[in-house]
Amino acid sequence: xxxxxxxxxxxxxxxxxxxxxxxxxxxxxxxxxxxxxxxxxxxxxxxxxxxxxxxxxxxxxxxxxxxxxxxxxxxxxxxxxxxxxxxxxxxxxxxxxxxxxxxxxxxxxxxxxxxxxxxxxxxxxxxxxxxxxxxxxxxxxxxxxxxxxxxxxxxxxxxxxx
Amino acid sequence: xxxxxxxxxxxxxxxxxxxxxxxxxxxxxxxxxxxxxxxxxxxxxxxxxxxxxxxxxxxxxxxxxxxxxxxxxxxxxxxxxxxxxxxxxxxxxxxxxxxxxxxxxxxxxxxxxxxxxxxxxxxxxxxxxxxxxxxxxxxxxxxxxxxxxxxxxxxxxxxxxxxxxxxxxxxxxxxxxxxxxxxxxxxxxxxxxxxxxxxxxxxxxxxxxxxxxxxxxxxxxxxxxxxxxxxxxxxxxxxxxxxxxxxxxxxxxxxxxxxxxxxxxxxxxxxxxxxxxxxxxxxxxxxxxxxxxxxxxxxxxxxxxxxxxxxxxxxxxxxxxxxxxxxxxxxxxxxxxxxxxxxxxxxxxxxxxxxxxxxxxxxxxxxxxxxxxxxxxxxxxxxxxxxxxxxxxxxxxxxxxxxxxxxxxxxxxxxxxxxxxxxxxxxxxxxxxxxxxxxxxxxxxxxxxxxxxxxxxxxxxxxxxxxxxxxxx
Ligand SMILES: Cc1ncc(COP(=O)(O)O)c(C=O)c1O
Numbered sequence: 001x002x003x004x005x006x007x008x009x010x011x012x013x014x015x016x017x018x019x020x021x022x023x024x025x026x027x028x029x030x031x032x033x034x035x036x037x038x039x040x041x042x043x044x045x046x047x048x049x050x051x052x053x054x055x056x057x058x059x060x061x062x063x064x065x066x067x068x069x070x071x072x073x074x075x076x077x078x079x080x081x082x083x084x085x086x087x088x089x090x091x092x093x094x095x096x097x098x099x100x101x102x103x104x105x106x107x108x109x110x111x112x113x114x115x116x117x118x119x120x121x122x123x124x125x126x127x128x129x130x131x132x133x134x135x136x137x138x139x140x141x142x143x144x145x146x147x148x149x150x151x152x153x154x155x156x157x158x159x160x161x162x
Numbered sequence: 163x164x165x166x167x168x169x170x171x172x173x174x175x176x177x178x179x180x181x182x183x184x185x186x187x188x189x190x191x192x193x194x195x196x197x198x199x200x201x202x203x204x205x206x207x208x209x210x211x212x213x214x215x216x217x218x219x220x221x222x223x224x225x226x227x228x229x230x231x232x233x234x235x236x237x238x239x240x241x242x243x244x245x246x247x248x249x250x251x252x253x254x255x256x257x258x259x260x261x262x263x264x265x266x267x268x269x270x271x272x273x274x275x276x277x278x279x280x281x282x283x284x285x286x287x288x289x290x291x292x293x294x295x296x297x298x299x300x301x302x303x304x305x306x307x308x309x310x311x312x313x314x315x316x317x318x319x320x321x322x323x324x325x326x327x328x329x330x331x332x333x334x335x336x337x338x339x340x341x342x343x344x345x346x347x348x349x350x351x352x353x354x355x356x357x358x359x360x361x362x363x364x365x366x367x368x369x370x371x372x373x374x375x376x377x378x379x380x381x382x383x384x385x386x387x388x389x390x391x392x393x394x395x396x397x398x399x400x401x402x403x404x405x406x407x408x409x410x411x412x413x414x415x416x417x418x419x420x421x422x423x424x425x426x427x428x429x430x431x432x433x434x435x436x437x438x439x440x441x442x443x444x445x446x447x448x449x450x451x452x453x454x455x456x457x458x459x460x461x462x463x464x465x466x467x468x469x470x471x472x473x474x475x476x477x478x479x480x481x482x483x484x485x486x487x488x489x490x491x492x493x494x495x496x497x498x499x500x501x502x503x504x505x506x507x508x509x510x511x512x513x514x515x516x517x518x519x520x521x522x523x524x525x526x527x528x529x530x531x532x533x534x535x536x537x538x539x540x541x542x543x544x545x546x547x548x549x550x551x552x553x554x555x556x557x558x559x560x561x562x563x564x565x566x567x568x569x570x571x572x573x574x575x576x577x578x579x580x581x582x583x584x585x586x587x588x589x590x591x592x593x594x595x596x597x598x599x600x601x602x603x604x605x606x607x608x609x610x611x612x613x614x615x616x617x618x619x620x621x622x623x624x625x626x627x628x629x630x631x632x633x634x635x
Binding site: 003004007008013017038040041063064065066067126129132 | 205562563564565568569572580581585588594595623624625
């Protein structure tokens with residue numbers, strides 16, 4: 001079970017059992033609802049922007065596999081208090097990490113910035129799971145863009161979800 | 163399941179294993195060696211392929227037949243005077259006749275080649291929409307007025323459907339202003355037959371149902387559905403994607419002869435049926451719409467273009483009769499050849515679907531036993547073996563299907579995770595997704611035991627207790 005244990009790092013299992021960022025706060029600057037259609041994972045995520053485009057708060061509710069839940073949790077810790085620009089860089093770095101196919105990630109500065117999120121490096125060996133790890137980051141990108149644009153409309157929820 | 167009625171194969175080749183009775187374990191071991199992929203390892207474990215409900219593996223006979231055709235006779239069909247075109251046409255039409263015999267169709271013309279089950283249902287719904295729109299092809303038989311759907315008419319489906327036999331009907335109903343009703347799924351995973359007569363009203367034109375659910379494994383009482391449909395002049399449309407790989411099928415009205423498998427099937431008398439080669443140990447990219455010849459004759463085409471016309475002028479076109487009318491464009495000939503080879507393999511090398519069905523009863527019993535013994539695991543669908551095939555979709559307490567599938571994969575066991583393209587039945591049974599093991603005749607009791615053992619490790623791996631005697635990894 002070598003590869004399996006690399007995938008399910010202790011940190012991932014712990015976050016998935018007690019995820020950070022829940023419960024969802026009622027107030028928000030931007031809302032996103034994302035689904036993973038292959039397995040039915042879903043997340044509703046809220047962000048609030050403060051002065052200087054700082055992500056004052058990130059909260060979410062959702063259900064899914066341990067990878068998607070843990071990734072949302074670690075992401076929340078990571079981006080709270082960061083500027084939109086810093087969060088966008090983290091998001092790009094994390095996406096790149098997910099596409100390394102287990103071949104290693106040699107951007108040390110990015111690795112430092114990703115911190116706990118580096119625990120997901122093992123996911124890159126499982127292409128089918130990459131989407132799970134990215135679900136929260138997609139929601140963040142979408143909600144942040146809406147908040148920045150002052151678009152407070154509730155997210156569209158596809159029929160049959162929720 | 164009776165196998166005692168198997169008739170001699172009329173295909174020319176004698177069937178060496180044609181005697182009735184289930185496949186034996188020794189025979190299965192031998193047959194497994196016909197499937198190169200079953201010999202591979204995943205990680206460092208021998209593969210246990212328990213995902214045949216998604217797509218089945220192919221025996222060497224299929225792979226060879228396709229390669230030989232491509233290496234020797236590849237050409238377009240029904241056109242060209244050259245030798246290859248003639249060989250290809252013969253192979254393609256031969257495959258049609260082969261499929262027809264295997265499923266107990268009254269004639270080869272009852273088989274329309276499509277790219278799969280999904281395409282077959284869509285072809286039918288598009289043709290029905292065209293007919294409703296006023297396009298005609300031939301007289302609508304008085305026995306099946308259901309072919310013509312008018313606003314306010316009813317289309318009845320079931321809650322157990324794969325999206326392939328649900329979404330096209332939803333869409334057709336919306337397009338034609340018809341009403342969609344459905345036979346509900348009971349908490350035990352079976353269809354609520356008590357509601358059938360009430361749901362199938364006088365205005366019902368179509369009753370579409372799956373023969374076997376790809377989630378619960380429940381086998382539908384086809385006779386009850388066909389009777390209900392025909393009482394009101396509706397057409398009975400069956401999704402046979404999940405039954406054709408496991409049961410002898412006789413889609414027509416007559417006890418079929420000339421095929422060891424079809425002869426063992428109870429004549430079902432459905433009006434249309436859809437199925438595909440890739441779950442029947444054949445290639446992807448080919449399947450069929452079965453239709454009663456007199457109904458196909460009354461349907462306008464779905465797709466138009468080359469290969470389906472009699473004559474074209476700048477002002478208009480006359481179409482060929484069925485099945486060619488429904489087969490526009492260049493056809494997948496190598497795939498048809500591969501499919502026919504798969505059916506030859508099932509009849510001749512395996513000895514017929516009845517033998518498979520009987521052997522699989524043993525596998526199914528073992529599978530149900532294996533999952534029943536694991537704490538924290540709930541089976542979606544009937545736990546008793548009557549009218550049920552070897553599919554076990556599971557809800558594992560506290561573990562998402564994706565995670566369960568990953569742990570099983572690490573043990574070399576291939577299962578499917580997700581909603582298996584059947585979201586409504588999952589919702590009805592209280593889950594969003596499940597972990598599904600689905601069997602085929604090449605599976606062994608030992609593989610099922612391995613699955614049971616690996617399943618017992620899943621919850622402990624994620625730190626959940628209750629699995630007696632299981633270790634952390
Ligand atoms: C019950 C059922 N119907 C339809 C389909 C779709 O079949 P195809 O892949 O041939 O389009 C499947 C399998 O995916 C199925 O299980």
